Amino acid sequence: MWQSTRRRGSVAPAMIVLGIETSCDETAAAVVTGERRILSDLVLSQLDEHRPYGGIVPEIAARSHLEHIDALVADAMQRAGVGFAGLSGVAATAGPGLIGGIFVGVMTGKAIAAARGLPFLAINHLEGHALTVRLTDELDFPYLLLLVSGGHCQLLAVEGVGRYRHLGGTIDDAIGECFDKTAKLLGLGYPGGPEVEQAARHGDPARFELPRPMLGREALDFSFSGLKTAVRHRAAAAGALGAGAQAQLTRDMAASFQAAVGDVLADRCRRALDRFQEDTGRRGPLVVAGGVAANAYLRARLAEAAGERGAAMIAPPARLCTDNAAMIAWAGIERLRAGLTDPLDFAPRPRWPLEHVRGPAAPEDAPAARLAEGGS
Numbered sequence: 001m002w003q004s005t006r007r008r009g010s011v012a013p014a015m016i017v018l019g020i021e022t023s024c025d026e027t028a029a030a031v032v033t034g035e036r037r038i039l040s041d042l043v044l045s046q047l048d049e050h051r052p053y054g055g056i057v058p059e060i061a062a063r064s065h066l067e068h069i070d071a072l073v074a075d076a077m078q079r080a081g082v083g084f085a086g087l088s089g090v091a092a093t094a095g096p097g098l099i100g101g102i103f104v105g106v107m108t109g110k111a112i113a114a115a116r117g118l119p120f121l122a123i124n125h126l127e128g129h130a131l132t133v134r135l136t137d138e139l140d141f142p143y144l145l146l147l148v149s150g151g152h153c154q155l156l157a158v159e160g161v162g163r164y165r166h167l168g169g170t171i172d173d174a175i176g177e178c179f180d181k182t183a184k185l186l187g188l189g190y191p192g193g194p195e196v197e198q199a200a201r202h203g204d205p206a207r208f209e210l211p212r213p214m215l216g217r218e219a220l221d222f223s224f225s226g227l228k229t230a231v232r233h234r235a236a237a238a239g240a241l242g243a244g245a246q247a248q249l250t251r252d253m254a255a256s257f258q259a260a261v262g263d264v265l266a267d268r269c270r271r272a273l274d275r276f277q278e279d280t281g282r283r284g285p286l287v288v289a290g291g292v293a294a295n296a297y298l299r300a301r302l303a304e305a306a307g308e309r310g311a312a313m314i315a316p317p318a319r320l321c322t323d324n325a326a327m328i329a330w331a332g333i334e335r336l337r338a339g340l341t342d343p344l345d346f347a348p349r350p351r352w353p354l355e356h357v358r359g360p361a362a363p364e365d366a367p368a369a370r371l372a373e374g375g376s
């Protein structure tokens with residue numbers, strides 16, 4: 001079913017893209033329109049399958065994606081009320097992530113694209129996170145991006161689709177990973193982020209003095225391994241406590257940890273906003289994306305830091321911060337508009353830095369963009 005939009009006197013079909021996400025432990029499928037409407041958005045979590053192991057087991061993840069992807073795609077299409085003939089393209093996460101799962105999503109996307117003669121879009125998962133605010137908030141380029149997820153902690157200047165300039169990043173652990181390890185040390189569940197946030201709500205952030213690595217440094221880098229080690233030492237020293245004191249310690253440690261992370265992120269982002277202003281003449285905005293951006297305390301801290309620099313802080317709603325397929329479908333729409341489709345022999349990439357994502361070759365790509373949009 002085509003949705004029609006009237007443009008310049010002619011009726012052009014709206015862009016509708018199916019997105020598929022299988023790079024980690026969520027099997028996800030979504031259908032999104034060029035007018036920024038999410039027609040369907042399904043996320044099937046594998047948490048219960050991985051929980052007994054205290055982390056993600058790649059082989060279990062790949063098998064589970066394979067088992068569920070076809071039914072999930074069919075369900076997403078049905079809920080969207082769109083037939084395959086109504087799609088403008090199929091987008092699938094092609095990296096970075098767990099290669100077994102990525103293969104499942106990419107093969108599914110390619111099969112639909114080949115069978116229906118549709119354009120295929122190989123999406124970098126991080127680009128999905130990076131562009132989500134353009135779906136949710138219709139934000140224009142350029143913006144400063146803090147990308148904080150299970151595997152990444154990076155500051156980038158987002159200058160356009162496929163145009164990401166690295167400003168700084170972690171020299172050791174990713175921030176989500178640090179949340180997950182802290183949760184494990186404190187005996188909380190997996191994934192750790194939401195559990196630490198919940199425990200921290202009733203804790204004393206001043207009880208433990210934890211390190212604030214990189215605070216005040218000129219370069220826009222991060223380091224979290226020292227913080228993680230400090231949490232480990234403090235948690236071990238408290239092993240002999242009784243149950244009540246132990247529970248309070250967990251809450252206080254979670255709050256102290258979160259406060260340390262908040263201080264570091266706020267400091268790095270203030271500095272990055274200064275750099276961004278020097279480079280572009282603009283005061284932000286600061287966009288925060290990726291799973292850790294779902295954290296309400298950190299969002300508040302970053303909004304405050306941005307405010308100190310006269311900049312806005314924008315983050316997608318929490319459920320679009322953690323992994324989903326709507327962001328992949330949207331990145332597909334952005335790339336389709338820019339004429340950046342991919343061949344059916346595109347090889348999935350377990351490692352794929354955002355700065356290496358292909359962008360428009362030259363401004364002459366503009367006619368391709370108009371064509372892809374439906375000739376308007």
Ligand code: KG4
Binds near residue numbers: 176197293
């Ligand atoms: O973006 P994402 O869903 O998957 C990756 O691309 O990695 O991010 C997952 C990470 C996990 O480490 C998880 O613990 C963290 O995001 N996370 C959070 C919160 N929700 C998820 N961290 C802190 N606070 C949260 N509320």
Ligand code: ZN
Binds near residue numbers: 129290291
């Ligand atoms: Zn992610």
